[in-house]
């Protein structure tokens with residue numbers, strides 16, 4: 001069965017076509033700068049990458065090019081061969097605790113949840129409609145970034161704020177990167193050969209979140225009502241004293257929107273280093289002796305250490321720590337510093353084993369109290385698996 005896995009951003013569309021249940025990737029592609037000058041798309045098939053500069057005024061046009069590529073490259077001989085299209089949706093609120101077949105009611109609910117993810121859910125809605133038009137016979141599913149975190153107990157998802165904020169305004173912890181946390185926690189359980197596990201999953205990329213996973217179910221996660229909670233990130237502050245926001249508004253006359261921008265786009269590694277939100281630039285700065293980069297990296301690592309330590313206690317121990325995403329998979333330095341910072345828990349780094357990028361590996365030493373793994377994340381295959389299960 002052929003399944004499409006789709007991730008629509010406000011100006012982008014990423015996709016992979018799979019043969020299921022083999023999980024064979026048939027073709028993948030990325031449409032960029034949709035609705036902006038200089039749009040283009042890249043298709044990769046049999047390891048060969050082709051980029052085409054085309055006018056992409058909206059997502060529908062991108063989907064039309066996509067279906068044309070599927071046919072021209074003989075991925076399918078008719079679009080009816082695509083039996084399922086799975087869409088990544090950022091916010092599922094507390095209505096969606098699993099992947100769901102999209103009907104009119106579900107589509108309306110995703111649209112209404114745009115208030116929780118104003119940049120992302122509207123793009124998903126546009127993408128869903130465009131695919132419904134182009135491939136009407138395929139079932140469409142929504143795979144929610146928040147669904148995996150819906151198993152958190154109330155004491156972890158509620159904030160200690162006036163309760164009508166929750167009951168009337170849906171203010172609570174939702175978390176994010178759920179599909180990635182689920183993928184790596186399931187994979188590490190396979191490696192450990194058991195399901196009754198205490199796992200701490202670290203999705204450390206430009207955005208980042210840490211989760212505590214007990215027996216395959218999320219019990220806590222560091223992102224909150226929005227993605228700007230938890231660890232320090234590329235350009236997000238992560239946890240701060242929220243009163244900073246009202247104080248700075250009073251002091252400077254900044255609007256809520258400007259504060260939001262400062263905390264999401266001008267903070268984190270970017271703010272402290274003064275040079276970049278990108279970990280590679282920070283590492284280069286450290287190598288050149290840049291003190292601000294050293295400070296940014298120290299703050300970054302400490303905040304990840306603190307969440308891991310917190311979840312270690314909450315889980316009552318830990319069977320595995322897993323690193324994934326841009327830094328988790330590729331930053332040898334960041335992994336090394338996090339693991340060394342966890343020495344009080346008995347974590348021991350294997351310096352040599354840690355010298356890897358982008359591959360699955362055990363990176364802790366034999367005598368480490370907790371095995372630490374790198375597991376490259378694969379949100380696309382999770383979308384395809386869930387969609388296949390529902391299409392079947």
Ligand code: AMP
Nearest residue numbers: 205206207278279280325326327330331
């Ligand atoms: P993501 O958001 O998951 O794509 O992760 C992006 C982050 O991963 C950026 O900060 C990159 O600098 C970082 N990253 C990617 N490759 C490397 C690398 N080889 N070494 C250090 N950081 C990396």
